[in-house]
Amino acid sequence: MNDAVGGSRYRAHPHPPTGAKIFAFLLLINVVYGNGVTRHRRDDLKELHVGALFPMEAGAGGWPGGVACRPAVEMAFEDVNNDPRVLNGYVFKLHHHNSKCQPGLAAKKIFELLYKDPVKLILLSGCSPVTTMVAEAAPVWNLIVLSYGASSPALSNRERFPTLFRTHPSANMQNPTRCKLFERFKWKKITIIQSVEEVFTSTAKDLEEQCRERGIRVERQSFYGDPTDAVKTLVRQDARIILGLFYVTEARRVLCQAYKHGLYGRKYVWWFIGWYADTWYYPPPEEGLNCTAEQMAEAAAYHFTTENIMLSRDSKPAISGMTGLEFQKRLTEMIATDPANAGGFPEAPLAYDAVWAMALAFNCTLNSLPKGMDLIDFDYNNTLIFEHLFKCVKDTQFKGVSGQVKFSDLGDRIARTQIEQLQNGKYVLLGYYDSVKHELDWFGNEIWHDGRGPPTDSTIVKESLLTVTIEIYTIVVILAVVAIIASLGLFVFNVQYSYRSVIIQSQPQCNNILIVGCALCSISLVLMGLPAEGITFPREFFSILCHSRISILMIGFTFAYGSMFAKVWIVHRMSASENQELAAISKDEEDGSPWESIRMLIAAMVGRQALVAAALRKISTHAYGSLVARRPCILNQPIPPAKFYTVIASLFGIDMLIILVWIVVDPLQRKEQRFSLQDPPADTEEDIKLLPILELCESNHQEMWIALILGYKCLLLVFGLFLAYESRNLKLRYINDSRFVGLSIYNVAILSLVTGPVVTLLIPSRGDANFAFLSATVLLCTYFSMGLVFVPKIVHIYRVTQSKDEAALANACLRSTISKSDQLRFEQLMKENSELKKQIDIRENRIAECRKILERRLGIAPESSSGALQSTGSVPGKTEITSTSPPSFATNNNNNSSGCQNDENSTIEAYKIQEDTVSSSEDANQNFESGTERATQSTGFNNTTMLLDFNEDTNTGHCSDFDDDSSITSNEILL
Numbered sequence: 019m020n021d022a023v024g025g026s027r028y029r030a031h032p033h034p035p036t037g038a039k040i041f042a043f044l045l046l047i048n049v050v051y052g053n054g055v056t057r058h059r060r061d062d063l064k065e066l067h068v069g070a071l072f073p074m075e076a077g078a079g080g081w082p083g084g085v086a087c088r089p090a091v092e093m094a095f096e097d098v099n100n101d102p103r104v105l106n107g108y109v110f111k112l113h114h115h116n117s118k119c120q121p122g123l124a125a126k127k128i129f130e131l132l133y134k135d136p137v138k139l140i141l142l143s144g145c146s147p148v149t150t151m152v153a154e155a156a157p158v159w160n161l162i163v164l165s166y167g168a169s170s171p172a173l174s175n176r177e178r179f180p181t182l183f184r185t186h187p188s189a190n191m192q193n194p195t196r197c198k199l200f201e202r203f204k205w206k207k208i209t210i211i212q213s214v215e216e217v218f219t220s221t222a223k224d225l226e227e228q229c230r231e232r233g234i235r236v237e238r239q240s241f242y243g244d245p246t247d248a249v250k251t252l253v254r255q256d257a258r259i260i261l262g263l264f265y266v267t268e269a270r271r272v273l274c275q276a277y278k279h280g281l282y283g284r285k286y287v288w289w290f291i292g293w294y295a296d297t298w299y300y301p302p303p304e305e306g307l308n309c310t311a312e313q314m315a316e317a318a319a320y321h322f323t324t325e326n327i328m329l330s331r332d333s334k335p336a337i338s339g340m341t342g343l344e345f346q347k348r349l350t351e352m353i354a355t356d357p358a359n360a361g362g363f364p365e366a367p368l369a370y371d372a373v374w375a376m377a378l379a380f381n382c383t384l385n386s387l388p389k390g391m392d393l394i395d396f397d398y399n400n401t402l403i404f405e406h407l408f409k410c411v412k413d414t415q416f417k418g419v420s421g422q423v424k425f426s427d428l429g430d431r432i433a434r435t436q437i438e439q440l441q442n443g444k445y446v447l448l449g450y451y452d453s454v455k456h457e458l459d460w461f462g463n464e465i466w467h468d469g470r471g472p473p474t475d476s477t478i479v480k481e482s483l484l485t486v487t488i489e490i491y492t493i494v495v496i497l498a499v500v501a502i503i504a505s506l507g508l509f510v511f512n513v514q515y516s517y518r519s520v521i522i523q524s525q526p527q528c529n530n531i532l533i534v535g536c537a538l539c540s541i542s543l544v545l546m547g548l549p550a551e552g553i554t555f556p557r558e559f560f561s562i563l564c565h566s567r568i569s570i571l572m573i574g575f576t577f578a579y580g581s582m583f584a585k586v587w588i589v590h591r592m593s594a595s596e597n598q599e600l601a602a603i604s605k606d607e608e609d610g611s612p613w614e615s616i617r618m619l620i621a622a623m624v625g626r627q628a629l630v631a632a633a634l635r636k637i638s639t640h641a642y643g644s645l646v647a648r649r650p651c652i653l654n655q656p657i658p659p660a661k662f663y664t665v666i667a668s669l670f671g672i673d674m675l676i677i678l679v680w681i682v683v684d685p686l687q688r689k690e691q692r693f694s695l696q697d698p699p700a701d702t703e704e705d706i707k708l709l710p711i712l713e714l715c716e717s718n719h720q721e722m723w724i725a726l727i728l729g730y731k732c733l734l735l736v737f738g739l740f741l742a743y744e745s746r747n748l749k750l751r752y753i754n755d756s757r758f759v760g761l762s763i764y765n766v767a768i769l770s771l772v773t774g775p776v777v778t779l780l781i782p783s784r785g786d787a788n789f790a791f792l793s794a795t796v797l798l799c800t801y802f803s804m805g806l807v808f809v810p811k812i813v814h815i816y817r818v819t820q821s822k823d824e825a826a827l828a829n830a831c832l833r834s835t836i837s838k839s840d841q842l843r844f845e846q847l848m849k850e851n852s853e854l855k856k857q858i859d860i861r862e863n864r865i866a867e868c869r870k871i872l873e874r875r876l877g878i879a880p881e882s883s884s885g886a887l888q889s890t891g892s893v894p895g896k897t898e899i900t901s902t903s904p905p906s907f908a909t910n911n912n913n914n915s916s917g918c919q920n921d922e923n924s925t926i927e928a929y930k931i932q933e934d935t936v937s938s939s940e941d942a943n944q945n946f947e948s949g950t951e952r953a954t955q956s957t958g959f960n961n962t963t964m965l966l967d968f969n970e971d972t973n974t975g976h977c978s979d980f981d982d983d984s985s986i987t988s989n990e991i992l993l
C-alpha cells in the first residue's frame with residue numbers, strides 16, 4: 019500500500035487557538051522565518067513529497083507504534099498544509115508503508131519509495147530496527163531520516179548514521195533516572211533481562227556502565243523469543259530488582275513466566291519501559307499466553323516504568339496552536355482503537371512534532387537556498403539542497419506538543435524523564451528527573467507491597483555462627499565448676515588429714531597434682547565451649563583462645579593422668595627391680611622391665627596372643643611371685659615424692675615442648691568453615707537466609723600436630739593401661755591407692771581412646787556434638803578419677819579412728835603384700851591340707867590294725883618295742899612309722915630319689931603337717947605370709963606343687979603321696 023496524503027491548508031482548523039495565542043504565534047513565525055503570511059490557490063501549490071514507514075503491527079515481536087503514530091503524522095500533515103505560516107505555496111504529501119517493525123520488509127518498502135516517483139525529500143521512520151536499516155542506507159540517496167519512534171542508543175552515532183535525526187529520545191536518557199532511583203531505594207544489585215535487539219543491548223550496556231560508576235552491581239540475562247530459561251536463571255540468581263528491556267509482546271511473555279516462577283510480589287520490583295500501552299499486560303488471545311489476565315495483573319502490580327516525557331503538560335500552546343493535552347484529545351477522537359491499547363499512542367506527540375520539525379526545516383531551507391533553486395528541484399544526487407536541508411533540520415527548534423523540540427549534535431532529542439507506577443490497574447506519576455540538571459522531582463506516591471517500604475535487592479544473608487547451644491554450654495560449665503569446687507575441697511581434705519596414715523601412704527603430693535590436673539581439665543571445658551550461643555568472643559583474640567584451651571587441656575591431662583601413671587609406673591618399676599634382685603640368677607632378668615612390657619604389648623597388637631599370654635604370665639610371675647613370697651616388706655619403705663615428680667615433670671616437659679613449638683612455628687589461627695545457606699526460622703518475616711559458619715582453630719600443618727599429640731597421648735594411655743593391669747595385684751604400703759588408681763587409669767584410658775578419634779576425626783564440624791562428647795569424656799574422667807582416688811580415703815577417715823588406724827599400721831607390712839586372690843588360694847590349700855590329714859589318720863588306723871594283726875600272728879605282745887617295726891607313739895594322736903633302715907630321710911625333702919627306691923623306708927611325718935596347720939591357725943597373718951611364701955617359692959601359684967611342698971616327707975617312688983593307689987600299695991606291701 020502506498021497512500022499519499024495531501025492536506026488542504028484551507029480547511030478549518032478543528033481546534034482554533036484563541037485570538038491572543040494566534041497573534042503571538044504569527045508574530046513568532048514572522049520573526050523566525052521572516053515570511054509574510056500569504057495564501058495561495060491550491061492548484062498553484064508545489065508538492066513536497068515525504069516517504070514514511072509505520073510499524074502497524076508488532077510482527078514477530080516489535081513496536082506496533084504506527085497504530086497511533088500514523089494518525090498523528092497525518093494530523094500534522096494536515097495542520098502544516100492548513101497553516102499559512104509554513105511552506106506557503108507548497109503542499110506536503112506523505113507516502114507511507116507498513117514496515118511491521120521488520121528491517122527486511124522495511125528495506126523492500128524503502129526501495130519502492132525511492133525508485134518510484136515522485137522524489138522524496140525526506141524519510142520518516144519509527145521502530146529502532148527499521149530506523150537502523152533506513153538511516154544506514156539513506157545517505158547514499160542524500161536523504162535525511164527523521165525518526166519519530168526509534169529509541170536505540172546505537173542510533174546516536176554520527177559516523178554510522180550521518181543524516182539521522184529523531185524526535186524520540188534515546189533510551190539511554192532513562193538510565194540516569196533509573197540509577198538515581200536505585201540509589202534512592204538503596205539497591206546495590208539489579209538484574210536486567212533483555213531481548214537480543216541492538217536497541218536493548220545498547221541500553222543495557224549503558225545502564226551497566228552508569229550503575230557501576232555508582233557502585234551498583236548489574237547482572238544481565240538475554241533471551242530471544244522465549245524468555246522461560248532467562249526467567250529461570252533470574253530465580254537461580256536470586257534477582258529481586260529486575261529491569262526488563264524488550265518490546266511489549268516479549269514483555270507479556272516475561273511477565274507470564276515471572277508469574278509462573280513466583281517472581282513477583284513483596285520481594286520483587288519490576289521495572290519496565292514506559293512506552294507500552296496502559297493495559298499492555300493483558301494477554302491478547304492471539305498470543306496464546308498460558309496466563310490469565312488476573313494472573314498477569316497480579317504479576318504486574320506495583321511495577322515501575324520510566325519514559326521520556328513525550329507529551330507536554332504545558333498549558334501554553336505549541337507551534338501548532340495546540341497544547342499537548344489538546345493534541346491527545348484530538349488524536350483520541352481520530353483513532354478507532356482504545357488509546358490505552360493503541361500502539362504508539364504515547365509516542366504520537368513525537369510523530370506529530372517530527373512533521374512540524376520537517377516542515378520548519380523545509381521552510382528554513384527554502385529561505386536559505388540560492389536564488390533560483392527550489393526544494394522541488396531535489397533529486398537523490400543533489401548534495402547542495404541536501405546540505406541546506408541538513409543544516410536547517412539540525413538548527414530546528416520549536417515548542418511542540420511533546421515539549422521543546424531540539425536536536426543535539428548527535429541528532430538526539432533531549433528530554434526529561436517521568437517515572438510512573440502501576441497502582442490498582444492505573445499508572446500513577448511518581449516524579450520527573452532531569453538528567454541534564456540532575457534534578458529529581460519526587461511526589462512520594464509510590465506504593466509497596468504490604469506497605470513495608472522497598473524490598474531488599476537480594477536475599478539478606480545473615481551469618482550465623484555455629485556455636486555451642488547455651489543449654490549444653492551451661493550444663494557443662496555447671497558440671498565443670500562443680501568439678502573445680504570438688505577439686506578444691508579434695509585439696510583441703512588432703513592437707514587437713516595429711517597426718518593420717520591413709521593419706522601419708524597415698525603419696526598426697528602426687529594426689530594434689532591429680533587434683534590440679536582435674537581442675538585444669540574442667541577449666542579447659544569452659545574455654546572449649548566458646549563462643550557459645552549468645553556469648554561472643556573477640557575475633558582478634560581467637561588465636562589465643564585456640565591455644566589456651568588446648569594447652570590447658572593438655573597440661574591438665576598430663577597432671578591428672580600423669581600423676582596416676584607415675585604411681586603405676588613406680589609400682590611396676592620397684593616391683594620389677596626388686597624381683598630382679600631376688601632372681602639375680604635369672605637369665606630373663608630384663609623380662610620384667612617396662613620395655614619388655616611394651617614389647618609384649620606390641621606383640622599383642624599384632625595378634626600374637628599365645629606368645630603374649632605366655633609372656634605375660636612370665637612377667638607377672640617374675641615380677642611379683644618371688645617378690646611377694648620372699649620379701650614382703652621390702653616394698654613397704656617410704657617412697658620419696660621426687661620419684662613421682664620426675665615422671666610427671668617429664669610428661670609436662672614434653673607437653674610444653676610441643677605447645678611452645680606449635681605456637682612459635684605454626685600457630686593456630688581462626689578459620690571459618692562455611693556451610694550452604696539455610697532457611698530462617700518459620701516465623702521470620704524478613705527476607706533472609708542463614709549462612710552457617712563454624713569457627714575453627716587451624717594451623718597450616720594441623721594434621722601433623724594432631725597426629726603428634728594424639729599419638730603421644732594414646733601411647734601414654736595404652737602404656738598406663740598395661741601398667742595398671744600388670745600391677746593390679748600388688749599393693750605397696752606407700753602407694754596404698756594403687757588399685758584404685760589402676761581402675762581410674764582404665765577408665766580414663768578407655769574413655770579417652772574412644773573420644774579422641776571420634777572428636778577429632780568423625781565429628782569435627784558438629785559444634786554441639788563435638789563439645790558434648792568431649793565434655794562428657796573430660797567430666798567423666800575427672801569425676802571418676804577424683805572419686806576413685808579420694809572417696810575410699812574419705813570413707814576410711816570417717817569410719818576408722820586414728821588410733822585403730824595406727825594399730826593396723828603395725829601389721830600392715832604383712833598384709834600389704836598379700837592379694838585377695840592369694841588369700842583365697844591359701845584358704846583352699848588349708849582345706850586340702852585338712853583333707854590330707856584325714857587320709858593320713860585313716861592310714862595310721864589301718865597301720866595300727868595291721869600291726870595288731872601282725873603282732874597277733876607273730877605272737878608278739880603289743881607292748882613289745884623290738885622287731886622290724888617300731889611305733890614311737892611319743893605324741894598322742896600321732897604315729898610315727900619308721901623302718902629299720904637308718905632314718906636319714908626323715909627330715910630331708912631333697913632325697914626323694916632314695917625315698918622312692920625304698921617305700922618301706924618312708925616316714926610319714928604327720929606331726930610336721932599338723933604342726934604347720936596349727937601354727938597357721940594361730941597366727942593368720944604370719945601363716946598367710948609363710949604359706950604363700952612357701953607356695954610361691956616353689957612354683958608360684960601351682961597348687962599341686964604346693965601340696966607336694968607341704969607333704970614332701972611323704973613322697974614315695976611315685977613322687978606323690980596324694981595318689982591313693984600308690985599309697986595303699988605301699989601299705990599293702992608292708993602288710
Ligand code: ABU
Nearest residue numbers: 081145146168169293
Ligand atoms: N518508544 C518506542 C521505541 C521503539 C523502538 O525504539 O524501537
